[in-house]
Amino acid sequence: MQSQNPIFIPGPTNIPERVRLAMAQPAWDHRSAEFDQLIVPLCADIRSVFGTTQGDIALFTGSGTTGWDIAMGNLLAPGERVLAANQGMFSQRWIDLAKRMGLDVEVVEVEWGEGIPLEAFEAILAADTQHSIRAVLAVHNETATGVTSDMGALRAVLDRCGHDALLMVDGVSSVGSLPFAMDEWGVDVAVSGSQKGFMLPTGLAIVAVSQRAQARLDRVNHAQGHLDLAVILEAGRQGGYPWTPAISLIQALRISVDMLLEEGLEQVYARHAHMAKGVRAAVNAWDLSIFAKQPALYSNTVTAVALPESVSAKALVAHANARYRTSFGGGLGAFQDRLFRIGHLGALTESMALSGLATAEMAMADCGVKFDAGAGVAAAQQVYRNG
Numbered sequence: 397m398q399s400q401n402p403i404f405i406p407g408p409t410n411i412p413e414r415v416r417l418a419m420a421q422p423a424w425d426h427r428s429a430e431f432d433q434l435i436v437p438l439c440a441d442i443r444s445v446f447g448t449t450q451g452d453i454a455l456f457t458g459s460g461t462t463g464w465d466i467a468m469g470n471l472l473a474p475g476e477r478v479l480a481a482n483q484g485m486f487s488q489r490w491i492d493l494a495k496r497m498g499l500d501v502e503v504v505e506v507e508w509g510e511g512i513p514l515e516a517f518e519a520i521l522a523a524d525t526q527h528s529i530r531a532v533l534a535v536h537n538e539t540a541t542g543v544t545s546d547m548g549a550l551r552a553v554l555d556r557c558g559h560d561a562l563l564m565v566d567g568v569s570s571v572g573s574l575p576f577a578m579d580e581w582g583v584d585v586a587v588s589g590s591q592k593g594f595m596l597p598t599g600l601a602i603v604a605v606s607q608r609a610q611a612r613l614d615r616v617n618h619a620q621g622h623l624d625l626a627v628i629l630e631a632g633r634q635g636g637y638p639w640t641p642a643i644s645l646i647q648a649l650r651i652s653v654d655m656l657l658e659e660g661l662e663q664v665y666a667r668h669a670h671m672a673k674g675v676r677a678a679v680n681a682w683d684l685s686i687f688a689k690q691p692a693l694y695s696n697t698v699t700a701v702a703l704p705e706s707v708s709a710k711a712l713v714a715h716a717n718a719r720y721r722t723s724f725g726g727g728l729g730a731f732q733d734r735l736f737r738i739g740h741l742g743a744l745t746e747s748m749a750l751s752g753l754a755t756a757e758m759a760m761a762d763c764g765v766k767f768d769a770g771a772g773v774a775a776a777q778q779v780y781r782n783g
């Protein structure tokens with residue numbers, strides 16, 4: 397039988413029917429007034445998803461990684477110093493990219509499963525009285541470990557130190573799913589992608605840039621060949637794309653942003669919290685542990701589950717896919733055989749989450765995980781019925 401099961405990876409996420417249909421259109425002229433009438437109000441609406449009224453939005457063809465590349469390439473010059481923490485695979489990849497771009501990266505190593513090390517950052521920023529650190533790179537939601545860090549607290553650290561470094565935040569697996577308050581947190585650049593909270597296929601880097609950061613855009617020499625951020629921010633404000641954008645994805649983004657705003661962002665965040673609570677209740681009922689070190693760090697978009705030593709996480713994920721045609725996230729880096737990850741973001745209902753948990757139970761039982769079969773589903777049902 398041909399069938400499509402929902403996926404439970406932390407992106408790409410399930411694509412709602414309305415969004416899929418929005419992509420099935422004849423070709424549009426991206427230099428037409430019609431396209432400008434699509435893009436300008438869309439970028440204005442995307443601001444609210446990032447929690448900004450002053451920042452501007454740039455849409456680039458690419459993925460979240462493209463957003464990092466463009467943000468750093470346009471705002472930082474080789475040799476400049478940046479501060480970052482290695483707290484999971486995605487923060488590590490961001491650091492690697494920054495190093496490849498010639499930035500002088502001060503890396504704070506953190507045990508994976510921990511959040512951004514605020515005390516260590518504060519000590520480094522306070523000692524940097526010359527303000528040689530030009531930017532702080534922070535992953536809001538580390539998808540590899542299921543950890544959400546407190547961006548408001550990070551802003552408070554910068555403020556206490558009186559430090560003017562740009563705050564560059566990876567919101568790839570948080571924007572559109574978790575509360576994101578760009579203006580309140582004083583975020584200068586926030587990077588996201590189309591395939592997570594925005595519920596689209598992969599293909600768009602969605603970047604929000606504060607006025608403060610935009611004022612620095614002319615400072616860096618663009619000789620390294622990075623796509624011009626200033627030009628695309630202007631296209632979002634006024635229309636007039638200089639090169640061909642991913643038109644069908646932008647058409648679909650109009651629908652997904654409508655869906656987020658129709659549901660109401662507060663309700664979207666509450667729904668994610670509710671889904672996550674059910675998933676965590678299931679993990680507890682299985683007597684397995686959540687990889688994030690403390691409850692305050694638990695992510696409402698992805699839960700990384702630690703398996704007993706005797707069970708291979710890689711085998712579990714492969715088995716769920718082969719036998720039940722259902723995808724869960726694997727562990728990453730050193731934890732690739734120890735963790736499996738349940739993505740619970742984007743277009744997800746209680747029934748979908750329960751089907752994922754029930755399938756995880758079948759796969760775990762097949763792979764020899766010892767747990768009380770049905771207990772996870774029952775625990776999640778309890779949460780969902782009471783929610």
Ligand SMILES: Cc1ncc(COP(=O)(O)O)c(C=O)c1O
Nearest residue numbers: 459460461486537539568569589
């Ligand atoms: C937190 C985070 N940052 C960055 C990325 C990289 O984004 P992309 O795969 O869209 O390039 C991902 C991808 O999952 C992610 O979860």
